[in-house]
Amino acid sequence: MQNPDAIFPDRKFLDVVVVGEALIDVVISPEGIREHPGGSPANVAYGLGRLGVPTGLLTALGDDERGAAIEAHLSGAGVTLLPGSYSLDRTAVATANVAPDGSATYEFDVDWDLDPVAPADLPKVLHTGSIATFLTPGADAVKKLLQQSHRGCMVTYDPNIRPSLLGSHTEAKAIFEDLAQLTDVVKLSDEDAKWLYPRMSLDDTASHILGLGTDLAVITKGSEGSLLTTPTTQLAIPAVKSEVADTIGAGDSYMAALIFGLLSSGTGSFTPAALERLGKTASMAAAITVGRAGANPPTEAELRDALEQGGMPSDSEGTWRWRRGRDARRPPVRPRAKRCQPCVEPRRPGCRGLCPRCADVH
Incomplete structure (x- = not known):
């Protein structure tokens, strides 16, 4: 096993460490063929760097x-490529075929291997996902790293399912569930959810993932928004309307902004108001990304400007539902009042829900 000091030389100065594949996306679209750096974990790292997070x-x-092109791309966003990252004979390639509607299908030429890692000092957040968590032999090292780290820092996971690279459905689901037990936040798309659990609704899938020990399950639904679920609450966040250039990197941009929001609000802060901010921030980042070609996430300034300019439409407040169950607990109910102050939102008789304007319980 390598010396952790050699793996994470600047680990004390990194808020987030991302572990996973980086590759070259060869994009074939009606406009022609282009190449640019990609790979879901690398896109998340790049998105975090653009948001000003030491990554x-x-x-x-x-x-x-x-x-070398991938390293230069990451460096341009302020992302540190950690020692041990040049370990393959050749850099992996993913070919994306983009349809006229902006949707993409992928073909992969990928090898994945990772030296064993045992970091002594952990970052605030450790993120992993996608091919790196399924493709051996590197996936074994990723799992061991999560086993060593999940009690010492927040761990986030996006499986980003690529069926063409996986074994049997049963095997892939077992790998996903093993890793979900070692994570605090699991984010997956509705397509991932339907592939993993074809007989479950999205609500049931979120509940199942929470039952594995995760604190927050996030399911993105493209133009239909996203669903954020904890053991006590569930929030549906609508998507931000945007003209779609292509969808490449949208989910990774959402994930990066979700981690950015977790760091901003305090990792592990899953109050209703904090969840709403997380969902809106991540949705805005994804909307900005799909409006531009390639995996081109927003900078921190672009994201903050969009949010401050009221990026969410006035009729798009999140829809809350208190989850019931043995472990569900309602927040303290404040004394009844005719109106919620200071926003003067009328309170319905017997309502104990979340005020859609001020995010207060009344």
Whole structure:
């Protein structure tokens, strides 16, 4: 096993460490063919860097022109490529075929390997996901890292299912559930959810994931928004309307902004108001990304400007539902009042829900 000091030399200065694949996306669209750096974990790291979060990426690259292009791309966003990341004979490639409606399908030429890692000092957040958590031999090292880290920092996980690279459905689901037990936040798309649990509704899928020990389950639904679920509450956040250039990197931009929001509000803060801010922030980041070609997430300034300018339409407040169950607990109910102050939102008789204007319980 390598010396952790050699793996994370600047770990004390990193808020987030991302572990996973980085590759070159070859995008074939009606406009032509172009290449740019990609890979879900690398996109998340890049998105965090653009948002001003001190971030390191531990990955597996080839010592070639494409590997150098990926490092330069990440460095441009302030992301540190961690030692040990040049471990392959050649850099992986994913070919994305983009349809006229902006949707994409993928083909992969990917190897994934990772030296064993045992960081002594953990970042605030450790993120992993996608191919890196399923493709051996590197997936074994990722799992061991999560086993060593999940009690010492917040762990986030986005499986970003790629069926063409997975084994049997049963095997892939078992891998996902093993890792979900080691994480605090699981984010997946509705397509991921339906592939993993084809007989479950999205609500039931979220509940099942929480039952594995996760504190927050997030399911994104494209143009239909996203669903954020904790053991006590559930929030539906509508998508921000945006003209779609293509959908590449939208989910990764959402994930990066979700981590950004967790760091801003305090990791582990899943109050109703905090969840609403998380959902709106992540949805806005995804909307900005789909409006631009390629995986091109917003900067911190762009995201804050969009949110301050009222990026969410006036009729798009999140829809809350208190979850019932043995472990569900309502927040303290404040004395009844005719109106919620200071926003003067009328209170319905017997209502104990969340005020859609001021995010207060009344």
